[in-house]
Amino acid sequence: xxxxWLSKVNWAQDGLVPAVAQEASGGRVLTLAWMNREALKKTxxxxxxxxxxxxxxxxxxxGEESGHVQKVKSIHLDCDEDVILLEVEQIGGIACHTGRHSxxxxxxxxxxxxxxxxxxxxxxxxxxx
Amino acid sequence: xxxxWLSKVNWAQDGLVPAVAQEASGGRVLTLAWMNREALKKTxxxxxxxxxxxxxxxxxxxGEESGHVQKVKSIHLDCDEDVILLEVEQIGGIACHTGRHSxxxxxxxxxxxxxxxxxxxxxxxxxxx
Numbered sequence: 001x002x003x004x005w006l007s008k009v010n011w012a013q014d015g016l017v018p019a020v021a022q023e024a025s026g027g028r029v030l031t032l033a034w035m036n037r038e039a040l041k042k043t044x045x046x047x048x049x050x051x052x053x054x055x056x057x058x059x060x061x062x063g064e065e066s067g068h069v070q071k072v073k074s075i076h077l078d079c080d081e082d083v084i085l086l087e088v089e090q091i092g093g094i095a096c097h098t099g100r101h102s103x104x105x106x107x108x109x110x111x112x113x114x115x116x117x118x119x120x121x122x123x124x125x126x127x128x129x
Numbered sequence: 130x131x132x133x134w135l136s137k138v139n140w141a142q143d144g145l146v147p148a149v150a151q152e153a154s155g156g157r158v159l160t161l162a163w164m165n166r167e168a169l170k171k172t173x174x175x176x177x178x179x180x181x182x183x184x185x186x187x188x189x190x191x192g193e194e195s196g197h198v199q200k201v202k203s204i205h206l207d208c209d210e211d212v213i214l215l216e217v218e219q220i221g222g223i224a225c226h227t228g229r230h231s232x233x234x235x236x237x238x239x240x241x242x243x244x245x246x247x248x249x250x251x252x253x254x255x256x257x258x
Binding site: 002004005008018020022026027028029031032044074075076077078079080081083085096097098100103104105106107108111112113 | 131133134137149151155157158160203207208209210212225226232235241242
């Protein structure tokens with residue numbers, strides 16, 4: 001297929017757009033990461049979420065170290081064509097590098113960000129070589 | 130309450146972070162917009178979603194023209210403390226300026242972004258003065 005769909009995305013000046021991953025079953029918002037053209041292309045062609053790491057400045061296959069891959073069920077674009085939404089199956093049930101289900105585990109309660117989700121697996125175990 | 134919770138957010142160099150709004154009932158991801166400190170503060174203090182408009186360069190109360198206000202049920206922060214997630218009640222059931230329920234109405238199907246949601250109300254009616 002042609003790459004017209006890639007050009008329809010309004011990539012920002014830095015070549016990136018935010019990409020939200022939502023769990024297909026249950027609807028939890030798991031992660032927000034960043035994509036460039038190559039990351040979106042790889043996501044589409046492999047069916048697994050790929051992102052651009054702004055800190056490491058490279059493409060990153062979600063789960064490449066942890067095994068916590070995001071299998072992509074569907075890909076959506078917003079009205080301004082500058083945000084991606086992925087519906088995913090989160091392998092291992094852990095999206096966050098802290099070992100929690102979702103990255104959005106801190107909730108604002110009475111002026112404090114309170115962790116409201118358990119650590120399901122010790123990161124030292126997730127990332128041991 | 131003190132503003133420590135505001136300082137815990139890792140505001141980017143431009144003073145902004147992305148803010149995802151998810152419908153509390155049903156879990157649909159509705160919008161992604163941007164917040165600065167003032168927008169988050171107003172969101173917390175009023176219970177209605179406020180964003181920073183990057184194009185108009187001003188604070189914007191979601192729904193101020195359309196009436197499609199987002200009533201905030203809870204506010205969440207991710208592990209890197211640079212993304213906000215709001216759980217909201219979407220007044221009017223329309224989050225998108227195109228008159229659709231969600232902004233993420235385009236789905237990638239066979240290499241094309243296909244609108245997969247109906248327009249619930251004509252934007253000309255939503256935004257008439």
